[in-house]
Each structure stands twice: as structure tokens, then as C-alpha cells.
Amino acid sequence: MHFAIRPYHPSDLYALYQICLKTADSGQDATTLYRDPELMGHIYAAPYAVVEPELCFILTADGVPSGYVLGTCASDAFHTWCEQAWFPVLRARYPLPAADDDTPDARAIRLLHAGYTPHPALMDYPAHLHIDLLPVGQGQGWGRRLIETLLTRLRELGVPGVHLGVGKRNTGAIVFYERVGFQRVIDADTWIAYGMRLS
16 A cells, blocks of 8 residues: 655545544544534634645545644634634534533534634644544554654744644553654643644
8 A cells, every 4th residue: 555645635625524533532433423524624624724725734545535634833823713714604504502412513513612712821832733544544654754744844934833632532642742752731631732842
């Protein structure tokens, strides 16, 4: 099988949604958890590719998208864009669920309504990223290469630091992030924020 990393192309958008969903259960396939298969992609993948496609890179296996790394170089600006251009339509499409609805869909919809707000403790790491690989691309060093591809681009842009968040259930990702050089910045009850200085 031939693997390659290439820049994002608009035709990859559907694949981003699929990969996001198939890794959304702490790195495992979440297809059976969500009634609406688009919810995870609406939050964690598509807006980045739409607003900053130059910071989206695709891992292909025999030409088929099988993973990605994507992000923003300025979390504050990304937050502003989401509030102005991304979340309003989605909030109209997905009304807030009942307070006693604790399904995965309901939790995701509440995230859409809450929006994304940069954490004050991460101000020294203005960029942030998401990375997801399907099983076919895991365990072969491609995750590290995807990260390095994005970090190289962020350094070219003069970005001083980058962060990411991960749930504590995703133990494989935690090991991976620490192995590639990320440092813990926030250690909360259910999640960890990692940062890396680039300058």
C-alpha cells in the first residue's frame, strides 16, 4: 500500500467528515454512536478546511484519504470567524436539545451552541490543531509526519506556538502527543491541553 501526504483539496471535504466520525470515540469508530453522522465534522474538521485550507494536509492510502491534520494559526481569529460565519447556520439547523437529553448527538449540539472560546492558559500557543488517522494509517509513523508537516508550515508563518486538546480516555493519543514533543499545559478532570513552542 502506498501512503502519501498532500495538501487539502476541496473534494476532500466529505472524507474529512468521514474520518472525523470514524475516530470520534476516543480514536475509535463512532459511527454507531451518532444519529447525525455530520455533527463531529461540523465541530472538529470542516470549519478548519473551509477557513484555512492551507493548514490542512491529507494522508492518502493508495490515493484514498485516510487521515488528516488541520488547524488554525490564530485561535482568536478562528473563534471570531466561527461565531460570524459557521455556527449561526448550524445553531438554526440544530436547536438546543432538552436538558435531560444526554445522547452523543445532544452533547455535540450543545458544543455547537457553546461555541469555541480560546482558553486563557493557552494564549502563548495561538495556533491549534486536530489530527485523525484511520486504522490503515496508524502505527507506521504517518501521524508524526502529518504533525511535522503542519508544524513546518506554522513555523514558516511565524507562529510562536500551537496547542491541542485530548480526552483522557484517548490514551493512545496522549502517548503519541507526548512522544512527538507536546507538553502538558492544562490537566483537567476529563481532558488535557498540550502545547508546543515553535520559536
